[in-house]
Amino acid sequence: MTARRVVIDTDPGIDDAIAIFLALGAAELDVVGLTTVYGNCAVDVATRNALVLLEVAERGEVPVAMGAAAPVATEYRGAIPHIHGVDGLGDSGLLTEPAGRPVDLTAAEFLCRHAPGATVLALGPLTNLALALRLRPDLDTLVRQVVVMGGNALVPGNATPAAEANMVNDPEAADVVFGARWPVTMVGLDVTQRVVMDGPRIDAVTGGDAPTTRLLRGAISFYRRFLERVSGVDGIYLHDPTAAAYLLDPGLFRTERWPVRVETQGFSRGKTWPNLGGTDDEAPAAWQGRPLLDVCVDVDAAGVVDLVSRRLG
Numbered sequence: 001m002t003a004r005r006v007v008i009d010t011d012p013g014i015d016d017a018i019a020i021f022l023a024l025g026a027a028e029l030d031v032v033g034l035t036t037v038y039g040n041c042a043v044d045v046a047t048r049n050a051l052v053l054l055e056v057a058e059r060g061e062v063p064v065a066m067g068a069a070a071p072v073a074t075e076y077r078g079a080i081p082h083i084h085g086v087d088g089l090g091d092s093g094l095l096t097e098p099a100g101r102p103v104d105l106t107a108a109e110f111l112c113r114h115a116p117g118a119t120v121l122a123l124g125p126l127t128n129l130a131l132a133l134r135l136r137p138d139l140d141t142l143v144r145q146v147v148v149m150g151g152n153a154l155v156p157g158n159a160t161p162a163a164e165a166n167m168v169n170d171p172e173a174a175d176v177v178f179g180a181r182w183p184v185t186m187v188g189l190d191v192t193q194r195v196v197m198d199g200p201r202i203d204a205v206t207g208g209d210a211p212t213t214r215l216l217r218g219a220i221s222f223y224r225r226f227l228e229r230v231s232g233v234d235g236i237y238l239h240d241p242t243a244a245a246y247l248l249d250p251g252l253f254r255t256e257r258w259p260v261r262v263e264t265q266g267f268s269r270g271k272t273w274p275n276l277g278g279t280d281d282e283a284p285a286a287w288q289g290r291p292l293l294d295v296c297v298d299v300d301a302a303g304v305v306d307l308v309s310r311r312l313g
Helices: 014-024 043-056 107-114 127-135 165-169 171-178 199-205 211-231 239-248 301-312
Strands: 004-010 029-036 119-122 145-149 184-187 196-198 235-237 253-258 260-262 272-274 293-299
Touching: 004 014, 004 107, 004 239, 014 029, 014 043, 014 211, 014 239, 014 301, 029 043, 029 107, 043 211, 107 127, 119 239, 127 171, 145 239, 165 171, 171 184, 171 260, 184 239, 196 199, 196 301, 199 211, 199 235, 199 301, 211 235, 239 301, 293 301
Parallel strands: 004 029, 004 119, 119 145, 145 184, 184 293
Antiparallel strands: 196 235, 253 293, 260 272
């Protein structure tokens, strides 16, 4: 079986780190590059973290391209150190400066060059993909698939009552990406907030002494403490790893095909609005002519946790 070529667009980020290690260890996937974007942390921090993660995983040959530092139309909302730490990976003290450096291409340029024929796994705001479409308007006819961790079709948001975090960071870019011609799967809060790795499973997965395990142990403990404070739950949401799991076993998910718009105005800014029924002609004007996305609406949560735990363990 030929491994599927994948470019990971990411803002690491603790759950990004889990997803990246999951993808790097999967024989089914050939990770050909990481492109970085602001989001969980500033883009320079995200780029350093991407390089560190690759080196810890002994995959330093995978190129990293630094991407957008801010949304296409507004200012960056800022990092979220209370969730991911000041260093983006849990402030464990285990991070060292990477030996590698990013390539001499922007993330958008890297995507234009290396994403044709590949799948893009987008784990952060969608700014880089929108900028890549500006550079190469036919890119959406060349990319195999875009799998997006983000959005909330039928459930509330987590960054605001209306919106999920990646979407609210750059709604204008997300609306462009969701309106393009490439096949898009939206792995949003409808499923990711059901996928919780509980404390005993975390302890089992992070109990080893491999370099990747040590890094994850320090990072996950920070995220775990945050969620225990705010929700009283001993466990972590596997947001980004769930999107990576979709690439490995889409049979764990149920999807619906809907056109999706992303709100760019007012207090619902960043909300992903699907048109749930009717033909294109019957749709409200804003949804007419929009492509159908595969929107994940149900998940075998235990199956995803088992997949992630087995692969990481």
